[in-house]
Amino acid sequence: MIEKKVKISVGDNLRTVSAVLMIPSKARWLMILAHGAAAGMEHPFMAGLARQMAEGKIATLRYQFPYMEEGKKSVDPRPVLIETVRSAVAAAREQAKGLPLLAGGKSLGGRMTSTAASQGVLPGVKGLVFFGFPLHAPGNPGSERAEHLFKVTLPMLFLQGTRDALADLSLMEPLCKKLQKQGRVTLRIIDGADHGFHVPKKSGRTEEEVLKEIGESVSEWAESLELRKE
Secondary structure: OEEEEEEEOOOOEEEEEEEEEEOOOOOOOEEEOOOOOOOOOOOHHHHHHHHHHOOOOEEEEEEHHHHOOOOOOOOOOOOHHHHHHHHHHHHHHHHHOOOOOOEEEOHHHHHHHHHHHHOOOOOOOOEEEOOOOOOEEEEEEEEEEEEEEEEHHEEEEEEEEEOOOOOHHHHHHHHHHHHHHOOEEEEEEEEOOOOOOOOOOOHOOOOOHHHHHHHHHHHHHHHHHHHOOO
16 A cells, blocks of 8 residues: 655645545556545545545545645635646646546535536546535525536446435435436435434444445446446
């Protein structure tokens, strides 16, 4: 396993953000992984996810958005977030050594990645992965946040918990069916998980087991992309 810290220049190079590159032996993909709104790339879920991806021969480049890098509570304006996604993709291409790229992230990070993809090509990226897509605010169901997804031409994988307060499955499931009409879209439902992929003790499952399920789902999906490509 190769693990190293990376610095990414954002936009006009006046700002830089930190990233961690993890490359397992015999890696087959490199995933560009953005964090959620309230926790950065070193959050236990993000670090655990990177380790689980490595188990499935998927390298990761997980990175910070500028506001998180600078210790601020207020999320950056959308153009800054999108520019950071693009900069992370460019950095990943330099580090990938020929590996095909996946991109996505947790909650906000996934949504900003798909927004960037809806506005233009993300060079080298073959598919998008969303770890808890934030379809709506808690207690306010709606699908407006998903409108840009109909402009995305890449294959997409959504991993959603049954207890996710930011993605009512009665809205998420028909949305994915509509998206499926114009491209390859897969929805994997994680039983008992909330938006942070925590599960109640009564479920009989540990969070490590949930991470393993997530990792295996991503690996299987990535393999399906390879088979279609071949």
